[in-house]
Each structure stands twice: as structure tokens, then as C-alpha cells.
Amino acid sequence: xxxxxxxxxxxxxxxxxxGDLGSIxxxxxxxxxxxxxxxxxxxxxxxxxxxxxxxxxxTLPASRMTRALAQSYARLHAVxxxxxxxxxxxxxxxxxxxxxxxxxxxRGPIQFVALVFALAAAAGWxxxxxxxxxxxxxxxxxxxxxxxxxxxxxxxIVNVAPSSVISVGILANNITVSIVAFVLGxxxxxxxxxxxxxxxxxxxxxxxxxxxxGMAGELLKFVLAHGLVELSxxxxxxxxxxxxxxxxxxxxxxxxxESFRHAASKTSKVLLLCALLLVVCGFIEGYVSPDPAxxxxxxxxxxxxxxxxxxxxxxxxxxxxxxxQAKA
Amino acid sequence: MSSPQITLQTVTGVDVELTIAGPGxxxxxxxxxxxxxxxxxxxxxxxxxxxxxxxxRMTDSPGPGYALWVWLPTLLIYFLYHPVLExxxxxxxxxxxxxxxxxxxxxxxxxxxxxxLLRNIFRLLDSLPLAxxxxxxxxxxxxxxxxxxxxAAGTLLVMDHDSSATSFASTTAAKSGLTPQAADLIQxxxxxxxxxxxxxRATIARTLLARVEPQIPAEELAGLSTNDxxxxxxxxLTG
Numbered sequence: 120x121x122x123x124x125x126x127x128x129x130x131x132x133x134x135x136x137x138g139d140l141g142s143i144x145x146x147x148x149x150x151x152x153x154x155x156x157x158x159x160x161x162x163x164x165x166x167x168x169x170x171x172x173x174x175x176x177x178t179l180p181a182s183r184m185t186r187a188l189a190q191s192y193a194r195l196h197a198v199x200x201x202x203x204x205x206x207x208x209x210x211x212x213x214x215x216x217x218x219x220x221x222x223x224x225x226r227g228p229i230q231f232v233a234l235v236f237a238l239a240a241a242a243g244w245x246x247x248x249x250x251x252x253x254x255x256x257x258x259x260x261x262x263x264x265x266x267x268x269x270x271x272x273x274x275x276i277v278n279v280a281p282s283s284v285i286s287v288g289i290l291a292n293n294i295t296v297s298i299v300a301f302v303l304g305x306x307x308x309x310x311x312x313x314x315x316x317x318x319x320x321x322x323x324x325x326x327x328x329x330x331x332x333g334m335a336g337e338l339l340k341f342v343l344a345h346g347l348v349e350l351s352x353x354x355x356x357x358x359x360x361x362x363x364x365x366x367x368x369x370x371x372x373x374x375x376x377e378s379f380r381h382a383a384s385k386t387s388k389v390l391l392l393c394a395l396l397l398v399v400c401g402f403i404e405g406y407v408s409p410d411p412a413x414x415x416x417x418x419x420x421x422x423x424x425x426x427x428x429x430x431x432x433x434x435x436x437x438x439x440x441x442x443x444q445a446k447a
Numbered sequence: 448m449s450s451p452q453i454t455l456q457t458v459t460g461v462d463v464e465l466t467i468a469g470p471g472x473x474x475x476x477x478x479x480x481x482x483x484x485x486x487x488x489x490x491x492x493x494x495x496x497x498x499x500x501x502x503x504r505m506t507d508s509p510g511p512g513y514a515l516w517v518w519l520p521t522l523l524i525y526f527l528y529h530p531v532l533e534x535x536x537x538x539x540x541x542x543x544x545x546x547x548x549x550x551x552x553x554x555x556x557x558x559x560x561x562x563x564l565l566r567n568i569f570r571l572l573d574s575l576p577l578a579x580x581x582x583x584x585x586x587x588x589x590x591x592x593x594x595x596x597x598x599a600a601g602t603l604l605v606m607d608h609d610s611s612a613t614s615f616a617s618t619t620a621a622k623s624g625l626t627p628q629a630a631d632l633i634q635x636x637x638x639x640x641x642x643x644x645x646x647x648r649a650t651i652a653r654t655l656l657a658r659v660e661p662q663i664p665a666e667e668l669a670g671l672s673t674n675d676x677x678x679x680x681x682x683x684l685t686g
Contacts, residue, residue, distance in 0.1 A: 166459060169459040169461035196555050197557045200554065202556065383565060383599035384562070
């Protein structure tokens with residue numbers, strides 16, 4: 120038998136096994152939980168495919184058969200080495216251990232970002248307090264006219280749209296701002312710095328403007344219920360963005376690429392919790408904040424209460440972190 | 448310019464080689480997906496509008512139900528298409544499947560939900576300033592043709608053509624005494640037949656047939672039409 124004849128005979132003997140590869144791989148990829156039998160069969164198939172691939176790579180390099188076998192081998196490799204999946208355990212671990220760990224590491228950047236925010240707010244307060252004519256930089260004409268007439272823009276919110284619609288719009292906007300504050304950290308932290316500073320500046324400027332017209336108390340009453348957590352979350356997202364920038368400036372791994380990937384993968388976990396907190400803030404801002412029926416004391420209780428819940432979530436205690444550690 | 452490859456070492460000693468998808472394949476997949484999600488979103492909006500108003504009409508203030516049941520799902524379909532489908536389809540989307548690409552981690556694994564979500568968060572950056580210009584520049588300039596989202600998530604876009612069925616069946620058609628190399632060539636020619644110039648494919652087909660069927664007289668071979676040549680080659684493969 121010639122070499123080609125031998126190769127042909129071998130390939131013919133394997134065709135039955137190769138013919139079903141597509142459907143077998145589809146089935147393996149689709150299922151997350153495999154029985155012991157299925158797992159052992161997959162491993163045996165992996166070994167067999169590896170043997171077949173090594174043969175065709177030597178004898179038929181760059182052929183279609185080689186390419187097809189290599190594709191199937193790569194797919195099977197991905198299935199076998201796929202990480203174990205238990206979404207309940209994963210979420211539990213995420214909220215009890217991983218996110219609190221990241222928050223502890225972000226303590227320094229959070230303090231820095233909060234300081235930047237406060238200084239920017241102070242700058243905004245000073246600028247509009249000293250040069251009131253510049254309020255057009257931060258407020259629309261409609262807002263300015265309303266305040267000058269003794270009416271906050273927040274009073275008409277529920278007349279423009281229902282609370283449900285306002286809530287969804289607000290939470291979507293806030294989540295987007297937080298994600299942008301995080302993502303712009305890629306520009307060596309400068310993008311995040313800009314977002315945080317701009318938001319702080321605008322807040323300080325608006326409060327200065329309303330204070331000049333004796334309405335700062337009304338504005339404070341509006342923001343109290345949702346503002347504490349909202350501003351805290353934006354600072355946390357900003358801190359995560361700063362970490363991204365720091366990973367690029369001072370790499371912690373062999374390459375900047377690896378350092379960036381590690382920082383992004385670690386700090387992005389906290390964004391999930393931020394998004395959940397902002398969802399509730401959105402509903403508070405849509406239903407509670409614009410409603411004059413809620414007295415100041417209720418807003419203080421809701422605002423500080425939700426802030427305490429936020430602290431519990433960030434530390435993991437809300438999800439039983441302290442109890443699980445004690446058990447361990 | 449050939450596509451870069453990455454080689455993953457395995458415990459069996461047989462390395463996994465993944466061909467990185469270039470900017471062209473990536474863009475092709477994106478354009479297909481964009482059309483699909485736009486159509487799905489518009490479909491929802493239209494059907495929702497028809498159900499809500501009982502026809503193609505509109506009022507000045509449609510009420511909260513319209514925003515919640517028509518607008519919001521439309522926006523969710525459009526903006527969450529990629530993350531939801533990439534997670535559900537284990538690194539693929541309909542567009543990626545059509546374009547013959549898929550997402551894997553740098554270890555060749557199927558990416559989990561975390562990396563896929565992170566990859567999609569960075570679309571906000573990759574899509575700047577418009578039409579994914581930042582992402583496109585990064586894809587062109589990086590060694591493994593990755594955008595910023597892929598760098599953050601540690602993912603790669605690799606080629607994923609499923610040609611196993613035709614390759615195996617045709618390459619092992621031993622009935623006509625074809626060698627695997629000859630079968631490979633014939634299959635390659637038949638696959639590319641529609642794209643080749645009429646004269647060129649006839650020339651190649653005659654050359655191949657002359658090699659695999661040397662008993663055919665040259666005059667007979669020269670007299671065969673391109674359709675006949677194709678039929679003879681197909682019969683040779685299928686036996």
C-alpha cells in the first residue's frame with residue numbers, strides 16, 4: 120500500500136467519527152451541565168481529535184481536512200476548558216466577597232475623587248456667587264427664568280411626564296454617566312477627572328444660583344432623597360475609572376495591556392452594584408423627590424436610609440459577608 | 448496580508464491554532480448585526496404602536512404606557528442586542544455566525560458573562576466620536592486586531608468557519624481513487640467556482656481532470672463545456 124493509499128484508508132476509517140463532529144460540538148456548547156458519561160466522552164473525543172490533527176498536520180498541512188479538524192479541536196478545547204458555572208454561587212461570591220474587596224482597594228481613589236468633586240463644587244459655587252451672569256454656562260434659559268420667577272424647574276417634572284417614565288429616563292441617564300466616568304479612565308484618568316469635576320462644578324454652580332434667589336433650601340429638599348447615593352455612586356464609578364488610568368500609568372503586570380485588562384476586570388465588578396443602586400435612586404427621584412406630599416423628614420430618612428443600605432452593600436454586610444466569614 | 452494566528456499549548460501536546468479575524472470580518476459581522484437589531488427594534492416599535500393606538504396614528508400625549516411598552520423595549524432591543532446575544536450564544540451573535548467569526552478568551556475558552564458585559568461597556572468608548580472610529584483604529588493598529596473593549600475583557604475575535612462536513616466527506620471520497628490532496632484541490636475549485644472568471648475556471652478544471660482522469664483523451668477534454676467540467680469534477684468527489 121502506498122503512503123497516499125494508507126492515508127486514504129486511515130481517513131476513511133475516521134470519517135464516521137468526524138461526520139458527527141458538528142452536531143456533537145453544538146450539543147456540548149449548548150449545555151452547561153454535563154453528565155459524567157458525557158464529560159468522559161468529550162475528553163476521549165478531545166484526545167482522539169488531537170491524535171487525528173497531529174497526523175493530518177504532518178501529512179496534509181494547509182489542507183481543508185486539517186483546517187476543519189483544527190476548528191473542531193479548538194471548539195472542543197473551549198468547551199472542555201470552560202470555567203465551571205453556578206450562577207447563584209457566582210453572584211453570592213460577587214456581592215459578598217469580590218465587590219467588597221474591590222471597594223476596600225478603591226478607598227484611596229474614592230477619597231481622591233470625592234475631594235475633586237467637592238473642590239469642583241466649591242469652585243462652581245464661588246464662580247456663580249461672584250459672577251452671577253455666568254449662570255448660563257450651567258443652566259438653560261427656561262431654568263433661569265423659572266428660578267428668577269421664584270419657581271424651581273423640579274416643580275413641573277411630574278406635569279411633563281408620569282413618574283414611571285421620569286424614573287426610567289433618570290436611571291438610564293445616571294447609569295450611562297457612571298459608565299462613562301469609568302470608561303473614560305482609559306485616558307490615563309483624565310477623562311474621569313473631567314467628568315467628576317464637571318458634575319461637581321455644575322452642582323455647586325446651580326446651588327449658588329438658587330441660593331442667590333432664596334431657593335437653595337427647596338433644591339436641597341428635592342435632591343436629598345436621591346442625591347446622597349447618586350453622588351456617592353458617581354464618585355465610586357469615577358474611582359474605578361481612576362484605577363484604570365493608574366493601571367496604564369503605573370502597570371502592575373508585565374505589560375500595560377495585561378495591567379489594563381486586570382484593572383478593568385477587577386474594578387468593573389463594582390459597576391454592577393452601582394447600577395443596581397442607581398435603579399432605586401431613579402425611582403426615588405421620579406416618585407419621591409418631585410412629590411410635594413413628602414415632607415423634609417421623610418426625604419432625610421429615605422436619603423440617609425438608602426445611603427446606609429449602600430454602605431452595607433459595598434461592604435458586603437448586606438449580603439451576609441460578615442456571617443459567611445464567621446462560619447468559615 | 449495574512450491574518451495573525453495565536454497558538455495555545457494544550458496538555459495533549461497538540462496545539463490549538465486560532466486565526467484572528469481582521470478588521471474586514473469584524474466590520475462585516477457588525478454591519479449584519481446592526482441591520483438585524485435595527486430591524487428588530489423598528490419591528491417592535493411598529494407592532495407596539497399599532498397595538499397601542501389600534502392603527503398608524505399618534506396623539507400629542509400618548510400616556511406612560513406608550514413609553515414603557517413601546518419606546519423602552521425598542522431602546523432595550525437596540526442597545527442590549529449585543530451583550531444579551533453574546534452571552535446567550537456563547538460568544539456569537541447572528542451577524543458573527545454569518546460572518547464566520549466568534550469571541551474567545553486569550554486561553555481559547557468561551558468567554559463568561561463578566562468579560563462579555565465588560566467588552567460591551569467599552570462600546571461607549573469604541574464608538575467615539577462616531578461610527579466606531581476609535582474601535583476601528585484600535586483594531587487596525589493592534590497586533591491581534593482587538594478594540595478597547597477586547598483589551599479590557601481579554602477577548603479575541605477569531606475565525607470560526609464550520610466547513611467540517613463538506614471537507615471530510617469530499618476529502619475521503621476514495622471511490623474514484625482520489626488522493627486527499629487531489630480531492631482537496633477539486634473541492635477548493637468547486638467552492639470558488641462562482642467567483643472565478645469563466646476562462647480561468649475552465650482552464651483549471653481541465654488541468655485537474657487531466658491529472659485525476661488521465662485516460663480522458665485531450666480532444667474530448669477540450670470539447671467539454673464549463674458545466675460539463677463542473678459535473679465531472681463533482682462526480683469525481685462524490686463517487
